[in-house]
Amino acid sequence: MRLPSSLNIRRAGVVFAISLVLCILFYLLASDATKHGSIKCNCSHKNLWEGEVLLFSRRKTTCLPRQSLDQVHYPQQGSMFGNLFVQLDCPSLTKQGIYQSTVSSYVPSTLFPLSRIAGRERQLGSSNGLAATLTLLVGILSTCDAIKQRMAARTTWMRFAAPEGAAWKAVFLLGSQCQNHLQREQEKFGDLHFLPVEESYYTLTPKVLGFFEYAERVGAQYALKTDDDTFVFVDRILAELERMPEACLYWGGSEKLPELHQYRGSGIDVPLNKWYISEDDFNVLAGTRYMAGGAYVLSKDLVRKVNENVRWLDLPRNLPEDAVVGRLLGSAEYAACHCSDTRVLKHITDFQGAQLFHPSVYPCERADISRRVLSIHGMKNTNHAYEVFRYATQPHELECSVGERVYSGFSAAKFWGRALPRESLAINPIEKTSHLHQRLRSLKPDPWRRRNDFVPYDAPAAAAGPPTAERTPAGNASGPELVPLRAVLRGAAGEGRPGGRGRVPLPWCVRLLWISQAMEILARLSRMRTLLCDIDLNSFFVEPRTAELRLDRGFLPVRYANDTRHHGGSFCFRDAQCHACFGGAARQWLPAARCNTTAGRCVGFDAASQVQVVLNSVIGPLAVPGWSKIGRERSKSGQRDFELEIESMKDRFVSFDHRGPPTAADALTQNASLMIQDAVRGAECRDCIRRSVPSLVQALESLMGKPPGS
Structure with missing residues (x-):
């Protein structure tokens, strides 16, 4: 065995001494930060009354800035405000001299006041009308039998009072086949807008395009498209729009479809996904940037552009409506006019690495988030809408005392400052269905x-x-x-088991x-x-x-x-979307695995x-x-x-x-x-x-x- 030299021993002593000094320094700074109520990270401490002190990190990741409005406009930067990560990518707000609203005049709100409830006439959906100065027209995708979702919207966010001088109206977008049996509902509320399209998940694009034609016809300054499972803080959106451009605004939560060479394995190539796009149709949308369909806003000029382009750009009606809108606007308009905003929550099951309404997320955390966002998408359970309505209109505790928070590590801990149980982590439905699809196709275990x-x-x-x-x-x-x-x-056929064992009389x-x-x-x-x-x-x-x-x-x-x-009754336009069971039999010959193209539904x-x-x-x-x-x-x-x-x-x-x-x-x-x-x-x-x-x-x-x- 080789013994260490005296030089190596001296070097080791110096390294040890330096390490000891650094450990003492780390302890003193940590103690000082703790005295002043700091938020602790593995990589940094931030005093609430002075700047951030960077220390040595055990991980390569660094903590997100906190309460830093200077950071929210920087690409891929952002900052934490309470329990919400805020980051804006809005070129139209950062180009000085082009629009009246610039980065110097527009500072995003990161904590909104409690929402006010409008008078009785607003609750009945009859106020604001369709005046010539209509600020915002809201189009809500719905279905004939979604009365529960429509009532949840009417009794919650559709009651919010608009800022002074702003006028808005919301309409539910429905196919014409709903008109007869929803006549009483229309007489009572007057907020149903019937369009000459079939009722199907794969006819959402014609519905949305019909809404934009309606928005241009009534002269709305802005059009907001949303769904009946989205909670829209319409008062906050109107307040923010007062400080944003009147033209060239495409505002929401940004998404991007894969490029053409990335189609295979992307998840949208899996027919069992609701968001499936066939390879032929994908050629039209490959690489498209757009705002996710839960909620997005278009200014008046962009609404007009969508309506003009749809006349010459013939797109299959079964394509996702949000991606189609991005395609109709085009890459140049997107680059100039987009405003990607994390305050627009894309879905409650995939929010900052967690499920927003999982029991592991504390009510005070949800209350804090509900006071900071512009919309929340994915509320299939209408009880969630009523819960958020209470947070938005009544005082609630926003500061959570849940012990020491450590903001580092995996994405969920990075945002929440604490470990969340595995079952509460985000769910990606495309990945989940893709995994099931691969198992259906590839499971051929050796018996x-x-x-x-x-x-x-x-x-x-x-x-x-x-x-x-x-x-x-x-x-x-x-x-x-x-x-x-x-x-x-095989033994009965005289083949036996590999290795020559066994013939079986049968x-x-x-x-x-x-x-x-x-x-x-x-x-x-x-x-x-x-x-x-x-x-x-x-x-x-x-x-x-x-x-x-x-x-x-x-x-x-x-x-x-x-x-x-x-899988019966699932929307479809191709047989492959109905192959949710029995693998090869479904793909090759099983009659139950077919799409009834007349009804647009799987047999099941x-x-x-x-x-x-x-x-x-x-x-x-x-x-x-x-x-x-x-x-x-x-x-x-x-x-x-x-x-x-x-x-x-x-x-x-x-x-x-x-x-x-x-x-x-x-x-x-x-x-x-x-x-x-x-x-x-x-x-x-x-x-x-x-x-x-x-x-x-x-x-x-x-x-x-x-x-x-x-």
């Missing part, structure tokens, strides 16, 4: 390996876990003792027994309202001691309701769909042509033709009408199971099984590499 983690299809919820979750192995000793049905069928009665057991399992699944979306031949195993058929739960169990199929999957998959991938290899004569005595008078009975059962499922309720598919499945069970109970079948099982058990043990009788 010999899969048996080691075997989980019975009827395992209790604790073992099964939530739908689409990672499965939990049963961990019982019987798991590895199973034989994959695929291997048994007479007609054993085949009929397993068909019966497979149908009985499917009947039980129908009673559980459960579909195993990755069910195939690899999912089935044979218990070698009893020759009983077993089914593995798989990786993608989902449920359906009595009156609603899995039920018990009959699952039976069809099993009939094709499992019962098909068992019921090969002539199977009912294998090992069977010559035909006698009165002998049942089981082959004909199975084919008749297949025909009933192939011709099943999926327009009926899922309960009809459940009944068909259970009746088919009873019919096959009756066939197995016959004396001829029982005698054959009794004779065949001993030799079958020996063959199964041989397949597993065990000596017979071990």
Whole structure:
């Protein structure tokens, strides 16, 4: 071993002394900061009464500036104000001399006063009218049956009083087919605007373009497009608009679509995503910059430009409306007029690395955020809207005492100053659906390996876990003792297991027994309202001691309701958007995986769909042509033709009408199971099984590499 030299020892001593001095300095500064009520970071301390003192960081990331208005206009900088990160990217506000509102005169508000409630006439939606000086016209995308969301908007943010001298009006945008059965609602509130378009998620673009035509026709100075699940602080937006440009303003939360070469793997190439864009259509939108559709504002001149460009730029109607607006404006207008503002919350499930309404986010934190933002998108639960309304109109505690906050590390801690539980972190629906889609397409596990983690299809919820979750192995000793049905069928065909082990005698009665057991399992699944979306031949195993058929739960169990199929009624314009279950079968031949293009909805999957998959991938290899004569005595008078009975059962499922309720598919499945069970109970079948099982058990043990009788 080489000993250290005296020079190395002296160097080590110097390094140690310097380190000790730095540690003492760090402690003194930290103590001083703590005395004055600092916000602590791994990388810095900030006194509330003096500047920031930078110290050594254990991470490469640095803390975000706090309460620094000077930082909010700098690209990729921003600053924290309370619990909200504020950053603006607004070229039109920073070019001196072009507009009256410049960076010197426009300072974004980072804490708004409590909102005032307008008089009774505003609440009924009749005030402000459509005067020649209409400041802001708000268009709210809605659907015929979204009365609950419309009432939540009317009783919360639509009651806010406008600043002095400002006039605004909000209208709900609906397809003309809603007009008849919403007549009473229109008579009472007068805020429904019907457009000559169909009611569908994929007709939102014509709705929005119709709204902009209406905004230009009534002469609104600004147009704000939003959704009925967005809480809009319209009073704050009007107050901010007084200090912003009257022209060339495209204001919201910015987004950018991938470039053409980035389409594959981007998530929007996945048909199961609601935001799916086909590759052909994507050519039109590739690389487009736009403001996210939860809420965005266009000035009068940009509304006119959208209306002009739509006449010559022919875009498919099924494309996302917000991206289409960005495309119609063009890259030059976006570069000159955009104002990207983090005070426009894009979605409550993906806000600063967390879910805004998760219980782990404290009410005082939500109250603080609600006093600082311009809009909040994604409130499917209307109770959230009423909660935010209370924060906006009533005094609440904004300073949270939750212990020492450390603003560093991962994105959530960087913004919240504390560790948040995993289940409260942000959800990206595109990534989540993309992951499911990849599993549906790629799951082809080796059944010999899969048996080691075997989980019975009827395992209790604790073992099964939530739908689409990672499965939990049963961990019982019987798991590895199973034989994959695929291997048994190969043995019956004379192929045996790789390595040369095992030929399996598979007479007609054993085949009929397993068909019966497979149908009985499917009947039980129908009673559980459960579909195993990755069910195939690899999912089935044979218990070698009893020759009983077993089914593995798989990786993608989902449920359906009595009156609603899995993925049924989902909007679609292509078949690929309906392939939410059963992988290759859905893509290639399964009728239930089609898009009803007339209604623009997926048919959806039920018990009959699952039976069809099993009939094709499992019962098909068992019921090969002539199977009912294998090992069977010559035909006698009165002998049942089981082959004909199975084919008749297949025909009933192939011709099943999926327009009926899922309960009809459940009944068909259970009746088919009873019919096959009756066939197995016959004396001829029982005698054959009794004779065949001993030799079958020996063959199964041989397949597993065990000596017979071990």
